[in-house]
Amino acid sequence: xxxxxxxxxxxxxxxxxxxxxxxxxxxxxxxxxxxxxxxxxxxxxxxxxxxxxxxxxxxxxxxxxxxxxxxxxxxxxxxxxxxxxxxxxxxxxxxxxxxxxxxxxxxxxxxxxxxxxxxxxxxxxxxxxxxxxxxxxxxxxxxxxxxxxxxxxxxxxxxxxxxxxxxxxxxxxxxxxxxxxxxxxxxxxxxxxxxxxxxxxxxxxxxxxxxxxxxxxxxxxxxxxxxxxxxxxxxxxxxxxxxxxx
Numbered sequence: 001x002x003x004x005x006x007x008x009x010x011x012x013x014x015x016x017x018x019x020x021x022x023x024x025x026x027x028x029x030x031x032x033x034x035x036x037x038x039x040x041x042x043x044x045x046x047x048x049x050x051x052x053x054x055x056x057x058x059x060x061x062x063x064x065x066x067x068x069x070x071x072x073x074x075x076x077x078x079x080x081x082x083x084x085x086x087x088x089x090x091x092x093x094x095x096x097x098x099x100x101x102x103x104x105x106x107x108x109x110x111x112x113x114x115x116x117x118x119x120x121x122x123x124x125x126x127x128x129x130x131x132x133x134x135x136x137x138x139x140x141x142x143x144x145x146x147x148x149x150x151x152x153x154x155x156x157x158x159x160x161x162x163x164x165x166x167x168x169x170x171x172x173x174x175x176x177x178x179x180x181x182x183x184x185x186x187x188x189x190x191x192x193x194x195x196x197x198x199x200x201x202x203x204x205x206x207x208x209x210x211x212x213x214x215x216x217x218x219x220x221x222x223x224x225x226x227x228x229x230x231x232x233x234x235x236x237x238x239x240x241x242x243x244x245x246x
Contacts, residue, residue: 018048019188024104024238025052027185031134031242036060036099040126042088042119043067043106053102063098065091089118096128107163108139116162117171124175127245133177134242137165140206142187147233149192152222155215156201157208165241177243184237191232198223 028049032039037060041050044064054062064083086092088106101123110116123133140161144150161167169179198220202211209216 020186020190021048021052023185023188024049025056027183027240028053028102028104028134029056030183031132031181031240032057032060032100032102033132036132038098039063039100039102040065040091040093040098042091042101042103042123043109044083045105047083049104089115089122091122091126093126095125096131097126099128099131101127101131101133103133103135105136105139107135107137107168108161110162113162113167116168117174120168120171120177121175124172124177124245127177129245131245132180132242133172133245134240135163135168136238137163137168137241138239139163142236142238143190143192143206145191145234145236147192148226149194149197149223149233152194152219152226153197153201156219159206159208165239168241169243172243176246178246179241180244181242183240183242185240187236187238189232189235191235193228193230193232194223194226195229 032053036057039053039060039062041047041053041062041064044050044066047064050062050064054060062082065086065088066083067085067087084092088103103119103123107116107119110119120133127133138161140158172178201207201209201216201220201223204211207216
């Protein structure tokens with residue numbers, strides 16, 4: 001997993017910046033019910049998306065939560081007084097506090113399926129009856145855009161998808177959260193290039209191959225042989241799922 005304390009300073013610039021944030025926020029707002037009063041953004045990161053939710057719905061009171069101190073500091077600079085340092089598996093809020101809970105690019109980071117279950121349990125607890133949870137799912141699959149890079153990567157063993165859509169839906173259902181909609185949005189500026197993908201592979205990202213594994217080295221060599229080493233392939237398209245608390 002990435003060290004988000006160290007990543008905080010460069011996170012926005014290396015993740016599509018404002019265009020990606022705008023695309024994500026627009027999709028989220030389309031799934032947030034009219035008249036919602038309080039929203040909790042879990043794993044808000046630098047709050048580049050969260051602040052757009054607040055701006056897009058006048059009257060919506062937005063609170064952010066993040067576990068990484070570096071991320072929370074940057075988030076607090078964007079929306080002072082509305083950021084809490086906390087673990088998404090143990091939210092420091094009373095039952096039924098929020099009308100909406102969002103989590104963008106969180107569940108895929110969980111190291112254990114039980115962590116995903118714990119997040120869903122906490123989300124359900126802090127939502128009021130009728131409240132809505134909106135989260136990204138299937139993040140890794142979104143990066144498979146049918147490019148020459150994907151063809152080269154096909155043999156690599158993948159990390160388990162903790163944010164598998166059906167698994168998330170099952171966890172949600174166990175806590176009284178039923179399907180309430182879905183949306184998609186482009187990961188603007190996140191298309192992979194061969195050179196950057198090889199570097200990520202050697203660091204052990206998105207794969208179970210340890211750095212230095214012979215298979216990883218062979219895949220990296222094939223990536224190095226692709227044309228246009230620094231040209232990004234098509235952007236991924238991410239998926240949001242919404243759930244309503246009964």
